[in-house]
Amino acid sequence: xxxxxxxxxxxxxxxxxxxxxxxxxxxxxxxxxxxxxxxxxxxxxxxxxxxxxxxxxxxxxxxxxxxxxxxxxxxxxxxxxxxxxxxxxxxxxxxxxxxxxxxxxxxxxxxxxxxxxxxxxxxxxxxxxxxxxxxxxxxxxxxxxxxxxxxxxxxxxxxxxxxxxxxxxxxxxxxxxxxxxxxxxxxxxxxxxxxxxxxxxxxxxxxxxxxxxxxxxxxxxxxxxxxxxxxxxxxxxxxxxxxxxxxxxxxxxxxxxxxxxxxxxxxxxxxxxxxxxxxxxxxxxxxxxxxxxxxxxxxxxxxxxxxxxxxxxxxxxxxxxxxxxxxxxxxxxxx
Amino acid sequence: xxxxxxxxxxxxxxxxxxxxxxxxxxxxxxxxxxxxxxxxxxxxxxxxxxxxxxxxxxxxxxxxxxxxxxxxxxxxxxxxxxxxxxxxxxxxxxxxxxxxxxxxxxxxxxxxxxxxxxxxxxxxxxxxxxxxxxxxxxxxxxxxxxxxxxxxxxxxxxxxxxxxxxxxxxxxxxxxxxxxxxxxxxxxxxxxxxxxxxxxxxxxxxxxxxxxxxxxxxxxxxxxxxxxxxxxxxxxxxxxxxxxxxxxxxxxxxxxxxxxxxxxxxxxxxxxxxxxxxxxxxxxxxxxxxxxxxxx
Numbered sequence: 114x115x116x117x118x119x120x121x122x123x124x125x126x127x128x129x130x131x132x133x134x135x136x137x138x139x140x141x142x143x144x145x146x147x148x149x150x151x152x153x154x155x156x157x158x159x160x161x162x163x164x165x166x167x168x169x170x171x172x173x174x175x176x177x178x179x180x181x182x183x184x185x186x187x188x189x190x191x192x193x194x195x196x197x198x199x200x201x202x203x204x205x206x207x208x209x210x211x212x213x214x215x216x217x218x219x220x221x222x223x224x225x226x227x228x229x230x231x232x233x234x235x236x237x238x239x240x241x242x243x244x245x246x247x248x249x250x251x252x253x254x255x256x257x258x259x260x261x262x263x264x265x266x267x268x269x270x271x272x273x274x275x276x277x278x279x280x281x282x283x284x285x286x287x288x289x290x291x292x293x294x295x296x297x298x299x300x301x302x303x304x305x306x307x308x309x310x311x312x313x314x315x316x317x318x319x320x321x322x323x324x325x326x327x328x329x330x331x332x333x334x335x336x337x338x339x340x341x342x343x344x345x346x347x348x349x350x351x352x353x354x355x356x357x358x359x360x361x362x363x364x365x366x367x368x369x370x371x372x373x374x375x376x377x378x379x380x381x382x383x384x385x386x387x388x389x390x391x392x393x394x395x396x397x398x399x400x401x402x403x404x405x406x407x408x409x410x411x412x413x414x415x416x417x418x419x420x421x422x423x424x425x426x427x428x429x430x431x432x433x434x435x436x437x438x439x440x441x442x443x444x445x446x447x448x
Numbered sequence: 449x450x451x452x453x454x455x456x457x458x459x460x461x462x463x464x465x466x467x468x469x470x471x472x473x474x475x476x477x478x479x480x481x482x483x484x485x486x487x488x489x490x491x492x493x494x495x496x497x498x499x500x501x502x503x504x505x506x507x508x509x510x511x512x513x514x515x516x517x518x519x520x521x522x523x524x525x526x527x528x529x530x531x532x533x534x535x536x537x538x539x540x541x542x543x544x545x546x547x548x549x550x551x552x553x554x555x556x557x558x559x560x561x562x563x564x565x566x567x568x569x570x571x572x573x574x575x576x577x578x579x580x581x582x583x584x585x586x587x588x589x590x591x592x593x594x595x596x597x598x599x600x601x602x603x604x605x606x607x608x609x610x611x612x613x614x615x616x617x618x619x620x621x622x623x624x625x626x627x628x629x630x631x632x633x634x635x636x637x638x639x640x641x642x643x644x645x646x647x648x649x650x651x652x653x654x655x656x657x658x659x660x661x662x663x664x665x666x667x668x669x670x671x672x673x674x675x676x677x678x679x680x681x682x683x684x685x686x687x688x689x690x691x692x693x694x695x696x697x698x699x700x701x702x703x704x705x706x707x708x709x710x711x712x713x714x715x716x717x718x719x720x721x722x723x724x725x726x727x728x729x730x731x732x733x734x735x736x737x738x739x740x741x742x743x744x
Binding site: 236238249358369373401402406407 | 482530534550552555673711732
């Protein structure tokens with residue numbers, strides 16, 4: 114009789130976990146060793162990773178395509194300004210803003226999560242437009258004139274740059290960690306069952322709405338934190354820039370190119386997006402055409418994205434997320 | 449009386465919304481997909497007409513003779529190149545691919561035409577400003593009345609087309625079950641292609657009226673998509689006359705909002721849309737509970 118063992122921590126996964134620890138340690142020393150401009154750019158990269166990971170958690174793991182995540186991105190920045198003006202220390206305000214937006218997303222999810230497919234997609238967009246218009250009504254923001262994070266303007270530039278960098282790095286690590294733990298736990302299995310077939314999932318006892326709710330709130334709070342961090346780097350808040358549907362376009366590009374429905378995909382996608390933006394951002398319109406075309410082509414011809422394709426081809430499993438069945442006689446690994 | 453005027457203007461505005469929504473509603477009814485590039489495609493048609501009017505001196509009405517078939521061809525290509533492929537692979541792909549297409553279209557139009565706002569109103573003579581006075585306070589624009597009539601005619605025509613013609617019946621059958629219709633000799637791919645072509649021809653008309661009644665620029669598509677979608681949802685997905693009702697409700701809500709404060713024009717529309725969503729979720733929840741009680 115052959116003995117079959119089930120493996121989660123493959124040797125590759127152990128090696129990769131160590132590599133992640135090293136990369137994080139180097140990044141943590143970032144502001145001390147990198148030039149100022151690069152530190153600032155890396156902060157942007159961390160925000161992109163957060164956005165990609167949040168959008169992927171929605172679309173890749175729960176089948177919720179949102180065209181309105183910029184609602185939470187903008188609200189995160191706006192609430193951070195409100196809290197900071199009310200006397201909350203500025204970096205605490207960023208985190209509190211994310212939590213506040215997370216709470217706000219609960220009642221929103223109650224309605225939105227009952228919509229399907231395209232209805233959810235554009236329903237969220239309408240919500241983002243509404244949030245934009247309502248924020249414009251605030252006399253502090255005064256329409257498209259905007260305002261700024263005054264408290265942070267008082268901090269010397271070098272200290273501000275380093276602190277914001279560390280906040281963004283911590284936020285990215287924490288959010289990726291939360292997504293990872295969610296996926297490993299019961300919710301991860303429920304989520305993927307819901308994404309693949311909602312009715313079938315419900316029939317085997319998955320609590321569909323409750324599962325979606327967890328991801329919706331996480332994605333709202335995560336995008337809000339990304340918005341608050343973006344505000345900390347940009348200082349100025351102009352509603353039009355924060356509530357722009359462009360952010361969703363970025364999230365879709367990052368997730369689709371990297372690999373929708375894989376944990377590693379959005380991280381890879383964010384790095385690619387970052388590189389593309391750095392190289393071609395100056396091209397303006399053609400750069401945006403390229404982003405849209407890439408999203409279109411990946412959706413049609415490579416729906417698994419780069420990471421998904423690589424995973425399939427080389428049987429890569431860098432994170433201990435799935436289970437592997439190992440046949441002892443041949444040593445073959447079956448997924 | 450001014451209040452009544454707001455309502456009348458709202459109803460007329462609803463005609464425009466029904467016009468931009470009927471293509472979206474039709475395509476959803478047949479293929480169960482929401483085309484996120486809908487607004488951008490209507491704007492594309494508007495630019496076609498603008499170029500014909502500006503460079504060739506062709507009146508927008510004559511321009512439609514070219515723009516409608518051109519857009520129908522675009523629809524056919526859209527089906528063959530994008531939707532056909534995405535229909536096979538689940539719900540996500542049509543949304544993502546049409547969103548990508550919208551970004552490409554918007555930015556290509558921007559590259560070609562720049563940020564200037566354009567309008568077709570200089571090319572339609574008196575129609576752009578002529579109006580009829582009903583009472584001292586209420587005047588209705590001739591273009592607005594024309595739009596409402598065209599919306600009613602198109603929605604009625606679509607209904608007749610779907611109910612009476614052979615092709616219409618084939619479209620309805622395919623909407624019910626694209627695989628089974630193959631057994632009775634209907635080619636689902638062809639039906640989808642025809643339906644997309646019809647939807648884009650409708651979008652061309654919508655784009656024409658968008659350009660005649662107001663100004664537009666390469667990035668106007670997003671707002672048009674949102675208005676169209678709100679109209680369809682308020683009226684109930686899949687019902688063509690519901691689309692007309694939805695447009696009127698949206699138009700009246702926006703005008704009454706603007707009557708209270710100019711800021712509230714768009715906000716009132718969004719709020720009514722969200723209220724319609726909440727109402728529908730609440731109603732369907734009640735239905736389910738009622739069913740469960742009966743089953744027990």
